[in-house]
Amino acid sequence: MSRAFVKESDGDDGEALPELRVSEHRNLVTPAGLGQIEANVERLQAAVSDARAAGDRAAVARAQRDLRYWSARRRSAELVPLPGAAGVVRFGSAVVLQEPSGRRIDYQVVGEDEADPAHGRISYVSPIARRLIGAAVGDTVALAEGEAEILEVR
Secondary structure (H helix, E strand, O other): OOHHHOOOOOOOOOOOOOOOOOOOOOEEEOHHHHHHHHHHHHHHHHHHHHHHHHOOHHHHHHHHHHHHHHHHHHHHEEEOOOOOOOOEOOOOOEEEEEOOOOOEEEEEEEOHHHOEHHHOEEEOOOHHHHHHOOOEOOOEEEEOOEEEEEEEEO
């Protein structure tokens, strides 16, 4: 049977949980991203304690696995201060683009763990961010929907 059709363990059956995959890219983080990592570590430390107190072995296993991931991310975090307004896109920059239709798009280039494309926060290793980094106000960049001009970099 293909592994695609086998339920992955959630720890309830005593089977070891698979480790969460840590990215091979540098762990660049903004100040907000570092705060998110530290909040996750604190939350998971409390979750491990609560699960132990409740005698919930599966919850302990899940929380410990997640805590190992976030602790590793905290150890490898490289804090990058937010850039000043230089007009050139860098890690941490907020960018305003305009498509030929007039539609504006806002992005912020952030670390992998803080990326949330639905809210305009894109990972610095994403294809869009790679096109944006190093570009300046007035430059045109290719997007999936066509080209867009960089109007502003903050």
